[in-house]
Amino acid sequence: MSLSARxxxxxxAVVIDYVKAAQPVGxxxxxxxxxxxxxxxxxxxxxxxxxxxxxLVQPHTSAGRxxxxxxxxxxxxxxxxxxxxxxxxxxxxxxxxxxRKLREIEEIIKHTSQLLSSLTNYTSLILGPHLKKxxxxxxxxxxxxxxxxxxxxxxxxxxxxNKLINLPQTLSISELSRIVSYLNSKLKGLTIDRIxxxxxxxxxxxxxxxxxxxxxxxxxxxxxxxxxxxxxxLGGTTNILNQPExxxxxxxxxxxxxxxxxxxxxxxxxxxxxGVEGVVIKIGKENVLKEVQECSLVMTTYCLGKEVVGTxxxxxxxxxxxxxxxxxxxxxxxxxxxx
Amino acid sequence: MSLSARxxxxxxAVVIDYVKAAQPVGxxxxxxxxxxxxxxxxxxxxxxxxxxxxxLVQPHTSAGRxxxxxxxxxxxxxxxxxxxxxxxxxxxxxxxxxxRKLREIEEIIKHTSQLLSSLTNYTSLILGPHLKKxxxxxxxxxxxxxxxxxxxxxxxxxxxxNKLINLPQTLSISELSRIVSYLNSKLKGLTIDRIxxxxxxxxxxxxxxxxxxxxxxxxxxxxxxxxxxxxxxLGGTTNILNQPExxxxxxxxxxxxxxxxxxxxxxxxxxxxxGVEGVVIKIGKENVLKEVQECSLVMTTYCLGKEVVGTxxxxxxxxxxxxxxxxxxxxxxxxxxxx
DNA sequence: ATTAGCACTCCGGTGTTGAGAGTGCTAAGG
DNA sequence: CCTTAGCACTCTCAACACCGGAGTGCTAAT
Numbered sequence: 001m002s003l004s005a006r007x008x009x010x011x012x013a014v015v016i017d018y019v020k021a022a023q024p025v026g027x028x029x030x031x032x033x034x035x036x037x038x039x040x041x042x043x044x045x046x047x048x049x050x051x052x053x054x055x056l057v058q059p060h061t062s063a064g065r066x067x068x069x070x071x072x073x074x075x076x077x078x079x080x081x082x083x084x085x086x087x088x089x090x091x092x093x094x095x096x097x098x099x100r101k102l103r104e105i106e107e108i109i110k111h112t113s114q115l116l117s118s119l120t121n122y123t124s125l126i127l128g129p130h131l132k133k134x135x136x137x138x139x140x141x142x143x144x145x146x147x148x149x150x151x152x153x154x155x156x157x158x159x160x161x162n163k164l165i166n167l168p169q170t171l172s173i174s175e176l177s178r179i180v181s182y183l184n185s186k187l188k189g190l191t192i193d194r195i196x197x198x199x200x201x202x203x204x205x206x207x208x209x210x211x212x213x214x215x216x217x218x219x220x221x222x223x224x225x226x227x228x229x230x231x232x233x234l235g236g237t238t239n240i241l242n243q244p245e246x247x248x249x250x251x252x253x254x255x256x257x258x259x260x261x262x263x264x265x266x267x268x269x270x271x272x273x274x275g276v277e278g279v280v281i282k283i284g285k286e287n288v289l290k291e292v293q294e295c296s297l298v299m300t301t302y303c304l305g306k307e308v309v310g311t312x313x314x315x316x317x318x319x320x321x322x323x324x325x326x327x328x329x330x331x332x333x334x335x336x337x338x339x
Numbered sequence: 340m341s342l343s344a345r346x347x348x349x350x351x352a353v354v355i356d357y358v359k360a361a362q363p364v365g366x367x368x369x370x371x372x373x374x375x376x377x378x379x380x381x382x383x384x385x386x387x388x389x390x391x392x393x394x395l396v397q398p399h400t401s402a403g404r405x406x407x408x409x410x411x412x413x414x415x416x417x418x419x420x421x422x423x424x425x426x427x428x429x430x431x432x433x434x435x436x437x438x439r440k441l442r443e444i445e446e447i448i449k450h451t452s453q454l455l456s457s458l459t460n461y462t463s464l465i466l467g468p469h470l471k472k473x474x475x476x477x478x479x480x481x482x483x484x485x486x487x488x489x490x491x492x493x494x495x496x497x498x499x500x501n502k503l504i505n506l507p508q509t510l511s512i513s514e515l516s517r518i519v520s521y522l523n524s525k526l527k528g529l530t531i532d533r534i535x536x537x538x539x540x541x542x543x544x545x546x547x548x549x550x551x552x553x554x555x556x557x558x559x560x561x562x563x564x565x566x567x568x569x570x571x572x573l574g575g576t577t578n579i580l581n582q583p584e585x586x587x588x589x590x591x592x593x594x595x596x597x598x599x600x601x602x603x604x605x606x607x608x609x610x611x612x613x614g615v616e617g618v619v620i621k622i623g624k625e626n627v628l629k630e631v632q633e634c635s636l637v638m639t640t641y642c643l644g645k646e647v648v649g650t651x652x653x654x655x656x657x658x659x660x661x662x663x664x665x666x667x668x669x670x671x672x673x674x675x676x677x678x
Numbered sequence: 679a680t681t682a683g684c685a686c687t688c689c690g691g692t693g694t695t696g697a698g699a700g701t702g703c704t705a706a707g708g
Numbered sequence: 709c710c711t712t713a714g715c716a717c718t719c720t721c722a723a724c725a726c727c728g729g730a731g732t733g734c735t736a737a738t
Contacts, residue, residue: 062719142479241592253580
């Protein structure tokens with residue numbers, strides 16, 4: 001069921017005003033601030049309707065109205081207008097992606113998340129690439145001292161993983177390099193999740209004469225690959241403290257505690273649905289996690305190369321500047337993907 | 340000037356009670372809860388003296404007393420008794436340091452900081468090893484694809500640093516390995532801060548035929564070494580939210596914002612003074628940083644190998660369980676150093 | 679020197695009140 | 709029939725006064 005043009009106008013005004021002022025907005029305010037050409041009384045009637053339909057709520061009788069979750073949803077889906085970034089914002093985005101000699105993916109992501117949070121004043125969440133989905137590129141074992149070596153693993157997404165391992169003293173340099181190049185040839189181009197137990201057993205057979213040493217290495221290799229956890233990067237975690245809805249310490253604590261539980265955050269970001277123009281918006285209770293049910297999450301997936309590698313999102317109160325947030329997110333993700 | 344035994348008793352009681360209850364403590368409470376064998380009136384007189392001498396303060400007339408900074412200082416220096424850890428606490432410490440196959444220094448430190456904060460409910464701060472003071476151990480350049488290679492640097496403290504660099508396509512594998520082994524032989528055993536511009540210039544001369552490529556590499560090497568910043572690891576940053584003195588959002592914000600400024604934290608931890616039994620306690624305004632002038636910092640240095648490598652501390656409100664905190668810190672640092 | 683007793687102070691919680699903001703309803707006007 | 713002016717009503721919030729309780733400081737008695 002659709003709303004009359006006038007109701008839409010009013011709903012929009014309520015959302016915009018409430019987002020800006022964080023105060024329930026009354027009929028008088030709308031009549032004054034937004035040129036709708038109607039008297040407060042008429043607006044009151046319309047607002048009463050909107051409340052009955054569930055788009056607005058009243059904190060108490062004789063207070064102004066606040067958008068409900070349904071109200072925000074309608075606003076986001078039908079009323080919101082695309083926003084254009086300010087030049088200075090564009091500049092600061094460009095700066096981050098062009099000025100720096102960023103090569104490693106982790107560095108890039110960290111800077112991106114800082115950028116997002118400073119542009120929006122919300123908290124940015126970035127789910128990193130799925131290690132298992134990226135392809136093996138190169139492996140190297142580099143002797144460090146008599147007993148130990150450093151196992152270095154590089155993937156095509158630019159991931160670098162290293163781990164100290166024990167080396168048997170009997171192993172000569174040339175043997176080691178033979179083993180390494182053998183492993184490289186065998187693993188080349190495989191995605192990490194295809195390097196399974198079976199394959200490893202096979203390799204182990206081929207290299208049976210080094211079994212003791214490899215036992216160790218393979219175990220570590222397996223372990224580090226089994227670390228399914230995708231990394232989550234956060235930016236601007238203290239930004240929520242600026243929001244009036246988080247004046248209550250308990251709420252702050254709940255959220256900040258959530259921010260430390262990266263595995264939960266990963267589930268939050270891992271919903272792979274794609275929305276309009278790639279951006280998905282989850283409002284309030286639409287989020288499964290109860291800690292963020294007073295928040296909204298604006299997110300999208302991003303690619304490096306041609307594969308989708310992760311999710312990038314902004315978390316703020318439901319009373320959020322949706323259009324601006326969407327604009328920033330899209331612009332930043334675009335710039336990111338051009339790398 | 341020294342205090343009478345009775346005054347000490349009373350001061351101690353005030354500190355202990357206030358630490359536990361976070362409420363100003365009155366003469367009546369002391370007479371009841373702590374068997375001093377004196378009437379409230381006498382205690383009142385002594386407390387008035389203590390206040391005049393600056394060990395106690397009164398939030399307002401007709402409230403109980405609170406230890407002043409000077410009061411805490413006296414308590415810490417003269418009254419505090421060593422505390423013995425509970426068995427379960429010892430067990431959980433042992434678990435962290437023995438169960439895991441932790442090799443890399445970063446992993447160890449991360450777990451240590453989590454352990455400390457969970458045992459004490461304060462925020463733990465660990466200043467990592469000084470990269471510049473650790474010795475060069477091994478360097479390797481590992482080709483990744485046609486254009487790029489991974490520069491890996493290992494120090495004797497177990498630090499691993501890596502950086503993607505560009506490789507000229509004209510460079511053959513054997514040339515590369517010659518360069519690498521030359522660099523290794525030249526740099527072997529030097530502490531990082533001795534790898535200066537002069538030395539690098541010298542190396543550059545020796546390898547003049549690879550100048551273009553090395554230009555790049557050396558720049559990166561320099562850069563990554565110039566990163567003077569020692570890493571700071573935090574644990575239990577949300578613990579402060581449980582302290583009643585941080586009921587005010589503004590204070591929380593100030594502290595949490597500080598926690599994000601690692602360079603500031605590094606200065607906080609970098610004061611190298613050594614106190615009784617190696618533990619230094621900074622109370623309130625004794626800290627230079629204004630953000631922590633309502634906090635106390637209990638800290639000590641730690642060694643890995645025989646060199647002092649870093650500082651490890653616990654940050655809580657001035658109303659802190661000093662003796663317990665000291666005990667936990669000492670025990671944990673001991674266990675850490677046994678590795 | 680210690681302590682019982684007492685007057686005094688100050689905080690915090692509880693009503694009470696009045697102003698302000700906003701609503702809903704009704705009746706008049708286009 | 710839709711719009712709007714007017715008005716009574718409701719609810720919040722800040723200010724204010726008013727205890728009761730906790731704790732003190734002082735004095736006088738032991």
